[in-house]
Amino acid sequence: MKNYKIAVVPGDGIGKEIVPAGWKVLTAAAEKHKFSLSSDSFPWGAGYYKAHGQFLPEDGLDTLKKYDAIYFGAVGDPEVDDTLPAMLYTFKVRTSFQQYVNYRPVKLLPGIPSPLRYKSEKDIDFVVIRENNEGEFVQNGKIIHPDSPYGVATDTSVFTRMGIERIAHYSFKLAQKRRKKVTNVTKSNTLIHSLAYWDSVIEEVAEQYPDVQYNKMYVDNASASFVLKPEVFDVIVTTNMIGDILSDLGGAIMGSLGLGPSGNINPEKEFPSMFEPIHGSAPDIAGKNIANPLGAIWSGALMLQHLGEKAAAEDIVKGIEATTQAGNLPLDLGGKAKTDEIALQVIEHLQKSVPA
Numbered sequence: 482m483k484n485y486k487i488a489v490v491p492g493d494g495i496g497k498e499i500v501p502a503g504w505k506v507l508t509a510a511a512e513k514h515k516f517s518l519s520s521d522s523f524p525w526g527a528g529y530y531k532a533h534g535q536f537l538p539e540d541g542l543d544t545l546k547k548y549d550a551i552y553f554g555a556v557g558d559p560e561v562d563d564t565l566p567a568m569l570y571t572f573k574v575r576t577s578f579q580q581y582v583n584y585r586p587v588k589l590l591p592g593i594p595s596p597l598r599y600k601s602e603k604d605i606d607f608v609v610i611r612e613n614n615e616g617e618f619v620q621n622g623k624i625i626h627p628d629s630p631y632g633v634a635t636d637t638s639v640f641t642r643m644g645i646e647r648i649a650h651y652s653f654k655l656a657q658k659r660r661k662k663v664t665n666v667t668k669s670n671t672l673i674h675s676l677a678y679w680d681s682v683i684e685e686v687a688e689q690y691p692d693v694q695y696n697k698m699y700v701d702n703a704s705a706s707f708v709l710k711p712e713v714f715d716v717i718v719t720t721n722m723i724g725d726i727l728s729d730l731g732g733a734i735m736g737s738l739g740l741g742p743s744g745n746i747n748p749e750k751e752f753p754s755m756f757e758p759i760h761g762s763a764p765d766i767a768g769k770n771i772a773n774p775l776g777a778i779w780s781g782a783l784m785l786q787h788l789g790e791k792a793a794a795e796d797i798v799k800g801i802e803a804t805t806q807a808g809n810l811p812l813d814l815g816g817k818a819k820t821d822e823i824a825l826q827v828i829e830h831l832q833k834s835v836p837a
Contacts, residue, residue: 488523490522497554505824506828510793527557550756580755587731590740591806623635649718663716664718738759741776782795
């Protein structure tokens with residue numbers, strides 16, 4: 482029996498509730514599809530930082546490197562400077578493990594009315610592919626004389642040909658498996674050096690995929706189109722910061738950020754990939770068993786898909802869809818179902834379905 486070793490990092494706040502809920506679903510899917518998951522759990526995050534002065538220990542990356550994948554919850558605490566979690570945990574893992582693809586599906590689930598009153602499930606079904614290691618979030622900057630009248634602050638984006646080419650190739654190959662359409666979301670009319678270069682390299686890659694329709698859209702137009710005509714999108718490829726913002730907007734048009742899954746993917750599998758819901762640690766509702774676990778459960782499905790267990794991943798998504806279709810919704814979607822109840826309902830639907 483095939484076994485996968487998973488590093489489980491619940492993190493902070495509701496991460497400690499949604500990750501165990503998601504893990505129950507994952508193990509049920511593994512049992513049904515005749516493979517196994519073994520795990521080790523690590524208490525890293527902002528809470529660990531308060532106790533130890535760091536978000537993960539010195540050998541933390543070496544420890545994580547031994548696993549097939551990382552199943553992560555959320556990081557952040559009101560008592561910890563909110564510039565630190567990304568710098569000292571999330572970005573550190575993503576860059577060290579060359580997780581240059583951030584994969585975020587946007588799909589309206591059955592039984593959930595879209596906030597867009599004229600749109601239905603057939604209109605909202607696309608993927609945001611965000612370049613995850615370069616761009617605006619490389620933290621290449623400095624603050625000089627902050628308290629003086631001539632204080633200066635800089636952050637310089639970094640775009641490389643290699644970085645642009647590899648995210649573009651990933652996006653076009655993904656589109657070949659979907660509806661064969663790639664939209665490059667950019668802002669090269671004002672960022673006339675960095676994003677003009679981004680555009681030119683992506684256009685070069687597009688020529689290698691004549692079967693895929695390619696178009697370019699400025700981010701202001703794309704933001705409006707998310708709301709007015711989301712049906713025009715299939716695969717979106719965009720930069721680190723633009724993708725971060727747009728994928729949260731995608732979660733909103735699905736009905737809640739609590740639904741959104743994501744994968745931080747190293748496609749070559751030279752390093753483990755990390756899978757996490759798109760929302761934060763939500764400390765205000767932590768410990769109440771009311772957090773929405775569907776984003777974490779769906780992220781687990783993305784993890785299984787990445788590991789090659791496609792049938793199990795599809796089964797989990799079907800379980801999610803059956804759960805929402807039946808109206809078993811959490812508080813953020815206007816329902817009353819508890820975190821653990823939703824996980825059990827997904828498992829029940831998963832176990833009833835016939836394997837593909």
